Amino acid sequence: MNVLKPHVSLNVSDIDASVAFYEKAFGVTAAKRRPGYAKFDLAVPSLNLSMQQAPRTGVNASHFGIQVATSDDVAEAVARFEAQGLPVRVEEGTACCYAVQDKVWVEDPDGNAWEVFVVKADLPAPPKTTCCAPAGAQAG
16 A cells, blocks of 8 residues: 555534634645635645534544654744744643653644644653643643
């Protein structure tokens, strides 16, 4: 099998608001726009992201993420998101998913959480708190 890139398809409640968010988040315009539909065919990160306007049916995914090579890459994502006026939540040296990570979170207009993260070290045991979840789901 020759895998080209991952594909994610989202149901979104407002296609225009979602396209505006993802254009800011990824720094590119949508590759395809149709009534109630949009597609981003990204080279970096390698991702085929499509979305169609549909009513919300509840939480259908935990979150989405883009793994990068270094903490500097995470910092670059933070700077890009902030420059676009997107609210961010930054975590540095956080224990999550059996690893120590630096990451930044953003949420699209429908509350879909995206993280840009780097794995800095493996952990032998799970963390004592909930991780890899949007801010509202974090344990205290």
